Amino acid sequence: MTRKTSQDHVSRRKFLIASGAVGAVGLAGCTENTGGDNGGGDNSGGDDSGSGNGGEDLSGDVIIKGSSTVYPVSQAMAEEFQKQHSNVNVTVDSTGSGGGFKNHFCPGNADINGASRPIKDSEVEQCSSNDVEPVEFQIAGDALTVAVNKNADWVDCMSFDQLKQIWEPNGAQKWSDVNPEWPDKEFELYGPASSSGTFDWFTENVIGESGAMREDYEPTEDDNTIIQGIQGSETAMGFFGYAYYEENKDAVKALKIKKDDSGTCTAPSLDNAKSGDYPMARPLFIYGAKSSIQEKPQVEAFLEFYLNKAETDLVKKVGYVPSSAEQRDKNLQKLEQAASGN
Numbered sequence: 001m002t003r004k005t006s007q008d009h010v011s012r013r014k015f016l017i018a019s020g021a022v023g024a025v026g027l028a029g030c031t032e033n034t035g036g037d038n039g040g041g042d043n044s045g046g047d048d049s050g051s052g053n054g055g056e057d058l059s060g061d062v063i064i065k066g067s068s069t070v071y072p073v074s075q076a077m078a079e080e081f082q083k084q085h086s087n088v089n090v091t092v093d094s095t096g097s098g099g100g101f102k103n104h105f106c107p108g109n110a111d112i113n114g115a116s117r118p119i120k121d122s123e124v125e126q127c128s129s130n131d132v133e134p135v136e137f138q139i140a141g142d143a144l145t146v147a148v149n150k151n152a153d154w155v156d157c158m159s160f161d162q163l164k165q166i167w168e169p170n171g172a173q174k175w176s177d178v179n180p181e182w183p184d185k186e187f188e189l190y191g192p193a194s195s196s197g198t199f200d201w202f203t204e205n206v207i208g209e210s211g212a213m214r215e216d217y218e219p220t221e222d223d224n225t226i227i228q229g230i231q232g233s234e235t236a237m238g239f240f241g242y243a244y245y246e247e248n249k250d251a252v253k254a255l256k257i258k259k260d261d262s263g264t265c266t267a268p269s270l271d272n273a274k275s276g277d278y279p280m281a282r283p284l285f286i287y288g289a290k291s292s293i294q295e296k297p298q299v300e301a302f303l304e305f306y307l308n309k310a311e312t313d314l315v316k317k318v319g320y321v322p323s324s325a326e327q328r329d330k331n332l333q334k335l336e337q338a339a340s341g342n
Contacts, residue, residue: 059087060298063110066100067197068223069241070114070284072318073140077306088298096221097197108132111292111299115285116197133290135338137331139310141321143242143273144280147252149234154182157256157265160206168207171214189217190229190238201282202239227252242268243319274321293338300339307331
């Protein structure tokens with residue numbers, strides 16, 4: 001495919017700078033643009049970036065795969081962007097961070113991949129072998145949440161060591177194995193599959209060994225399945241991104257977490273994640289394919305929209321910590337450099 005000239009890039013940048021945006025939107029399903037819906041959203045503030053004339057100057061597809069944690073953010077961004085660019089079709093699929101990199105993004109079949117942890121060296125190598133160059137953008141913060149059944153009144157807080165005892169390979173079978181004051185009942189465990197970035201973060205930071213997880217739990221890429229499993233059993237436990245807890249806080253109970261036995265029990269919340277007080281706070285990312293940024297005007301325009309809105313209440317309404325103004329500016333600089341071929 002022919003690479004854009006610098007003159008092409010400057011012309012397109014003028015269009016992008018002139019474009020405007022609207023705010024936050026509800027979340028539902030894989031997002032595809034059906035056109036014709038230019039209804040306004042609630043204004044979430046920040047720099048506008050979407051055309052007020054329906055975005056007729058842009059058309060084509062934007063394909064997003066990856067993290068189930070990042071999925072609600074990308075979905076909200078896609079819905080808002082398409083209100084302003086009715087000829088652009090943005091599809092968002094939840095495949096897991098690793099599943100997205102391995103099966104879609106690195107083979108060159110997706111423009112953007114969401115990730116709840118940084119890209120791995122092995123994934124960079126796979127991308128490189130297919131002439132795909134990932135460009136990293138940190139777009140939000142998360143308070144990874146461990147939840148139990150609402151009737152589990154014997155537990156409100158756990159340490160990393162207690163979580164490790166439960167989730168490590170050949171881990172504890174009963175609640176009483178971890179604390180004799182807890183019920184003599186077997187765990188029913190639900191969690192992300194090994195293709196998930198949440199799985200990677202948890203095994204590396206809580207269990208202490210990448211990929212080390214007990215086998216007798218119910219793995220899934222659908223965080224709503226984890227919520228349903230916890231609801232259905234008094235002895236159940238699971239973990240997922242904070243946005244899914246925020247949506248279901250009347251259905252499950254979030255545990256407070258302490259780093260070690262002498263630490264302070266801290267509840268998952270956006271404020272605690274932003275301050276760093278919550279020990280399971282983590283950054284969230286999207287990765288753009290440099291070739292897509294350079295060769296597809298709709299991809300660059302969508303990414304610029306996304307990076308601007310990631311610093312606004314749109315992200316907070318989804319259930320994550322918005323990026324800072326400083327991070328936004330770094331992201332936009334990266335995007336411009338990628339688009340210009342630097």
